[in-house]
Amino acid sequence: MADLLTIENLTIRHVGRPLVSDVSLSVAAGERVGLIGESGSGKSLTALAAIGLLPDGMTASGSIRLSDREVIGSADRDVAGLRGTAVATIFQEPLTALDPLMRIGKQIAEAVRRRAHRDGRSVDVQAEVLGLMVRVALPDPARLARAYPHEMSGGQRQRAAIAMALACRPSLLIADEPTTALDVTTQAEVLTLLETLVREENMGLLFISHDLPVVGTAVDRVVVLRAGEMVEQGPIAEVFGRPRHPYTLGLVEAARAFDQAIGAAL
């Protein structure tokens, strides 16, 4: 089966200093891959490079194939054609991921309209927006569609962001710490939602997180980054069951200690 995303020997430099070195990973259709590592380890940069949106002044080398098209070295307009059909993203901080001055319904409608335009379909935008809002379990969609982001809870905002990503009907979804800004209960709800949707749509998922238990429940395979370097990768049970690299071992033990502390407290 063809991979949706294949990254080979990706190195990202900023004024000569490597921020990410020699990272390789791939995501196939329907596959859920986790990218984990501590803060500043280069997870977000890897994701941005994959969609050809590295910040100014950064250069990428190696190879990134998105839907069998090379991203590195291609003109922005070639990559732009892939965005919105091949891939969509969800970000960590839902408040900055939504336009503060636009009603939620209108933001989702923009995404719906763009996708319909590309497909040359004519759609009932209003109905599709409400349908998407129902799918991401936003309460009272007709009313919430008229709300501004600051009038919604964090969980609702993230659900809205997921609805916008869904509207693009991408084959690959990149979620950059989509639950980090949420409290534990909401986190679990949003994770379950993401998981269900990814399975139903048979999307590929690149799930970025620094939170081990979160990644463990959401993905099949995992890639561990540390200081821009790949220290380990493999199926989730293997990596977490028998961590080979001391860094991964440290992560696993920290998570276990946390679980025990919680258990003792209960």
Next chain:
Amino acid sequence: MSDATPAFAPLPRLRLTPAFLIGATLVGLHVVVGLLTLIWTPYDPTAMTGGRLAPPSLAHWAGTDRLGRDLFTEIMIGARIALSVGIGAVAIAAAIGVTVGLLAAFASRAVDDVLAATLDILIAFPTLLLAMLIVAASDGASLGTAILAIGIAASSIVARLTRILARRVLAMDYITAARVSGTGWLGIVRIHVLPNIWPTLIVNFALQFGLAVIAEASLSYLGLGAPPPNASWGRLLQEAQATVYTAPFGAIAPGIALVSLVIGLNLFADGLRDVADPTRRRR
């Protein structure tokens, strides 16, 4: 806490603060008076209708000038001049400034650096000096040259503000999300950048409007504004200067007109921001 219960009230209604109402009233008054002069003035602005330098009376609400012309009539016409200068200058500043600012915000690092440095130099240049140069370079002072000069001088400030505001918006995740979903540059400007920067821009435009009114008064005061009979408040102030001790109202009356318009514009500006920015509306 579950997010199953929507925690927001029905959309808030616009808040009309007293400051906004006062500002709108002051500006509205000037607009009405300015428009009225197109069809009616109490006296012929060029006719000698009373004694020279007469104090305010029922016949001449603001007294008369040194040629015996009705000062209130001249002040009314001054309102029209001030408003046309403000509208013209802000339109020019907005057209040039927003375009250049957006280009700089979207440009590559190198182009942006050059544009930013140029803007900084232009901004360091005093508005009045720049305006004087432009008026001097054209063949004679007119209302048009004053508008053009003030508009160009103000455009650098608008450009720099636009650039900063647009950059801040462009750094947001929702821009990346929009780009990921395939929105082009023009779409991003139209859908996200302009709506997000316009609340701040509109406030700045209103402030620039006030500054343009003052700049035009200053130019006229220096004899570089529109020639009579369409005299601006600046010219009235200048003419009143020689007789300010014997007939102080000749300076006070146009002064009140000028200050009330500028204050009105500033109050109006703040109110506009609240109207344009839903995150600032109170529930």
